Amino acid sequence: MIDKLSGGPAFSDEDLMAYADNALPLPQANAIRIAAAADSALARKIEMFRQSRAALRAAFEPVLAEPVPDRLLALFDRDALAAGNVTPSPAPSPIAKPQRRTRALPMALAASLLLAVLVSVLHRPPVVQTSAALDALVVAALETRASGVPLADEAAVPREVMPLSTVLAGDGRYCRDYETTTLAAGQTPASTRGRACRSEGGWVGEDVAAVRPDAPVDQYRPASGGAAATDGQRLDPDAEAALIARGWKR
């Protein structure tokens, strides 16, 4: 079937959903990726399927952390429960309250995640990241990925973090510029840039004003060799790979 407006191939909702779920064979997935890059309606629909999964998974995640009711555990043999590292909880008492209260925390996290998902349906993320706090995906990408190699998170809010370059800063720390890309529903992919430096304790976000959001992406890639927003000595890919391999130890 041919799309009347664009003249390109039309994709069914099932195709787009399977693409969003990473369940399409590569040739079909590539066809959709190329089409979506030029068609914001298509990209919006793919994003909707991604968001639906993220929203549902986040909403139901806290259920997994709930204690299993005793009436279910009572169906099993005592030694099987012990081997499964499960023990029936004591009868409800005031002491049990703090334990129950902690359940509100993962639920609150899930709530904020869902909120973020719903908000992102309406708004594009800001161009420049303003917080120095780094999330787990950014840290994982900085720690393990070479410049130009993205790390994607499909399970939660779909995002991709790609380190752009690595420098040895004047103070002796290794610093990396990186780019976080989210596909805000209905829009072309939106990117934010940031910089973080590796200290003993791990990666710490730097003042992001140092990274020019309007600089072309190529400027940040090691292949270009250009002086991006760096104030130190840029590492070549081999040096970078060696650092990653030894966990950023000197």
Place this chain on the structure above:
Amino acid sequence: MTDPFQIELIALLPRLRRFGLATCRDSSEADDLVQAAVEKALRSREQWQIGTRLDSWMFRIMQNLWIDQQRSRKLRAVIDDPEQLEQLPEETDWNRVIEAQMTLDRVLAVMRTLPDAMRAVLALVTIDGLSYQDAAQVLDVPIGTVMSRLSRARVELMKRLAERPTGVMT
């Protein structure tokens, strides 16, 4: 001598409860369903073939039990029991809990406006992460049916979630 079948089943309980909650009307009905399914599984465990997936087998038992229950329930009126609402401790940060509760409650409330068959595919694929093929086997329908139901369910779900972004606590 510990029983590997039981140990594996115990490990599945959180996922079975989540599946139950996504398909049933409330958490107590969900746990009733999990309990009935576990009892059935322990009774007829020789029907499960070692080496095949226990999770798919359990989901299938739950799904079949639930369909049977729906058939018999249609014969009598359903009355909600407000005393079954979960009690929360007094010193809780209410804002946070209400926000959290509303999230799961809202998603559940919207899910429950969808047809039963759509909720089942949402629960299996979108929430639990089964492949389309595995879900098709659990539900005993062709994979194409799973995909068309699932895509329609997700479009409807997101449309209805976006319609009422604030939700209403009753």
